[in-house]
Amino acid sequence: MTKAEIVNEVAKSTGIEKTTVLRVVESFMESVKTSLVNGEPVYLRGFGSFIIKQRAEKTARNIKEKTTITIPAHAIPAFKPAKVFVAAVKK
Numbered sequence: 001m002t003k004a005e006i007v008n009e010v011a012k013s014t015g016i017e018k019t020t021v022l023r024v025v026e027s028f029m030e031s032v033k034t035s036l037v038n039g040e041p042v043y044l045r046g047f048g049s050f051i052i053k054q055r056a057e058k059t060a061r062n063i064k065e066k067t068t069i070t071i072p073a074h075a076i077p078a079f080k081p082a083k084v085f086v087a088a089v090k091k
Contacts, residue, residue: 003025006025007021007022007025010024010025032050035050036050036051036052036077039052044082045082046082046084046085047081047082047085048079048080048081048082048085049079049080049082050077050078050079051077051078051079051080052075052076052077052078053075053076053077053078054073054074054075055073055074055075055076056073057070057071057072057073058070058071059071
């Protein structure tokens with residue numbers, strides 16, 4: 001499902017104009033992104049959590065050049081679904 005399809009579904013089910021729904025969806029995504037950039041997880045009860053995971057430094061190989069490189073430690077965004085969400089998907 002794309003962002004446009006989400007906007008269409010929400011607009012259809014609520015009766016709110018698509019432009020308003022689009023602004024709300026984009027504002028929500030920006031809020032989540034800003035929180036994660038600031039190191040703050042976002043918890044949505046019954047849906048899941050947007051969190052920051054820390055990746056440790058590791059050594060990797062460049063097979064073409066036959067060299068070893070070091071990938072530094074870094075943070076990545078991740079989504080952890082709620083148990084209710086996982087159970088609904090498993091059905």
